[in-house]
Amino acid sequence: MSFSSENLIPFGEQTATGDLVDVGEVEKGERCNCICPSCKTPLIARKGDIKEWHFAHKSHARRIKKETEKPCDMSFAVSVRLMAKQLFECGAHMLLPKYEKVYSLLIPSFLPLRKDEETKTYTICDENMMGFSSVEIEQRRMGSVFDLILNVDGWEILVYITYQGRSFPKVDIQAGSRVGLIEINAMEIKSAFKSIASGQYKKALSDFLAQSYVGKKWHYHPREQRAEEDFNKYASQRLEILKNEEKYNERTIGAASLIHPTHPSNQSGQAHATAASRPPKSKEEIEQLKKAALDGAINRYIVILGSDKASKGSNHVSRERIMGGFNNFSENSLHKCLSCEFVWSGKTNSCQQCASYKYSRSII
């Protein structure tokens, strides 16, 4: 039996003072003189030999002899946030975890891009130990009630304790808000309670707040905005570069089909003939070059891939474009299937032998 397995109460509210006390600090049983910080029901202090020490609601304890009482849902979180407030007010510190944020580049579908270029990671803040000038509990901010409002020179850290059935609220943060949002997972607090002697939960909580980065998670940091602005700038520049590359590639693909000799019987090939000032390559030469490109031997042409399985590896990535299955290539496009080595020309990139386009490399 342990703290993590049930929703037990580690801290009671002392009726005489209103302070929160550890079950280890009070007398056993009804003489503890405490009430539940959540529902205000009188508590009894359970300090047995077998089970972890804890408080229990008195009404439940009377009705049910066995230790199966299920305290009011909020009692654990309520008692923890009250005790945390008390600890911070007495000068306790909190270790704030490192905060890294990964931004993803949203790439328009017409710009194929390799995976590793899609994200950028920013360190918003490093791990940091903090004390707080004042602490409030259960305050409404941006439409949600937060467990702890920790004041740090000019800005607030809003803490929300989550557990099963109570997830972090959706918060709309206005740009430039001097506010930080942190989630603390109650299950991690409970496991901190598990690893300490019974009745020392106050110390366990204090240690958890000051030492643990597990179970604490940033949801927003005031410095995040700067990273976001920086990333947006990076993203628009990056997209511009990609678009230019794409234009360049289109020109190259266009050029590739231009140097392809027109059919002898086709008289409309005049324009091509005048445009080509260098000695025209023979059909055989071009065929050789295309085959070499399909084999990945030269980088002269843009190669269209049926899937990433048809790639010739990282050296060729800049000239490869994944397109999927396609049945409307120009008639004289050349294709090669990497799986069966079959080479064909025509409108489709689907290999006849494999009945698949997955391993096909194509040149228009």
Ligand SMILES: [Zn+2]
């Ligand atoms: Zn209660």
Ligand SMILES: [Zn+2]
């Ligand atoms: Zn094949």
